[in-house]
Amino acid sequence: xxxxxxxxxxxxxxxxxxxxxxxxxxxxxxxxxxxxxxxxxxxxxxxxxxxxxxxxxxxxxxxxxxxxxxxxxxxxxxxxxxxxxxxxxxxxxxxxxxxxxxxxxxxxxxxxxxxxxxxxxxxxxxxxxxxxxxxxxxxxxxxxxxxxxxxxxxxxxxxxxxxxxxxxxxxxxxxxxxxxxxxxxxxxxxxxxxxxxx
Numbered sequence: 001x002x003x004x005x006x007x008x009x010x011x012x013x014x015x016x017x018x019x020x021x022x023x024x025x026x027x028x029x030x031x032x033x034x035x036x037x038x039x040x041x042x043x044x045x046x047x048x049x050x051x052x053x054x055x056x057x058x059x060x061x062x063x064x065x066x067x068x069x070x071x072x073x074x075x076x077x078x079x080x081x082x083x084x085x086x087x088x089x090x091x092x093x094x095x096x097x098x099x100x101x102x103x104x105x106x107x108x109x110x111x112x113x114x115x116x117x118x119x120x121x122x123x124x125x126x127x128x129x130x131x132x133x134x135x136x137x138x139x140x141x142x143x144x145x146x147x148x149x150x151x152x153x154x155x156x157x158x159x160x161x162x163x164x165x166x167x168x169x170x171x172x173x174x175x176x177x178x179x180x181x182x183x184x185x186x187x188x189x190x191x192x193x194x195x196x197x198x
Contacts, residue, residue, distance in 0.1 A: 002109055003081035004061040005070075011077035012037075012057045022073050041070050085111045088122060090152070091141030103141070104149060106156070108163045122156055129155035150175060 014020050015035055021028055022035050037057070042050045049063035050070065057077075059070075071078045088110060089103030110118050126140065129152065134143050144152050153160055178184045 001066070001081040002083040002085065005059055005064065005081060006079040007057055007059065008077050008079075009056050012074065013055065015074050015077055020074075020076055024072075024075050041073050044069055085109050088119070090126060091139075091144045093139055093141040101141070104144065104166070105163055106152070106158065108161070122158070125156035126152070 011020065015022060016037055018035060022040060037052065042052065046067055046069075047063045047065050049060040051058050068080075071080065086109075087105060088107040090106045092101060092103035094100040107122060110122070112119070130140055130143060133147060133151075134140075138146075149164065150160070153164070
């Protein structure tokens with residue numbers, strides 16, 4: 001989903017008061033003590049975008065990474081938004097020696113609506129690139145590894161975004177072309193040194 005998480009503040013208070021079991025009752029086999037929203041939800045939010053304000057749960061949705069931990073712990077109180085779609089990952093494989101490997105995120109959010117033209121465009125671009133560049137018996141993930149993720153982005157006409165980076169300084173290496181750089185490659189060295197003095 002793309003829009004804000006829906007919050008039912010009365011039900012949040014019910015979780016805090018012990019009216020509803022957290023995690024849908026999945027951990028009810030023994031006494032874990034009273035539900036602590038600070039420790040079990042807010043403190044475990046990866047981007048730290050949640051807080052309590054006057055007994056009400058607040059979420060900074062711009063910072064939310066959609067990990068769904070809070071929704072899983074309090075399923076009656078929190079719900080995903082209405083602007084829904086899917087993410088597209090490509091290049092997953094399960095080689096015998098390395099084990100299963102998840103695909104690379106190509107499209108973080110795409111609408112899933114009939115006649116699915118946006119999805120078809122991406123798939124057709126991938127198929128055309130793979131048919132043109134792929135070697136005999138080469139999977140898409142191997143082609144991406146051999147030619148680089150940037151070539152896949154060019155083939156599908158998708159711009160590079162931060163979500164494409166698996167971890168800093170690791171994957172992928174995005175290289176700009178001369179026409180994409182303001183002023184091109186040829187620059188005045190004195191103007192550069194004026195802005196970047198040693």
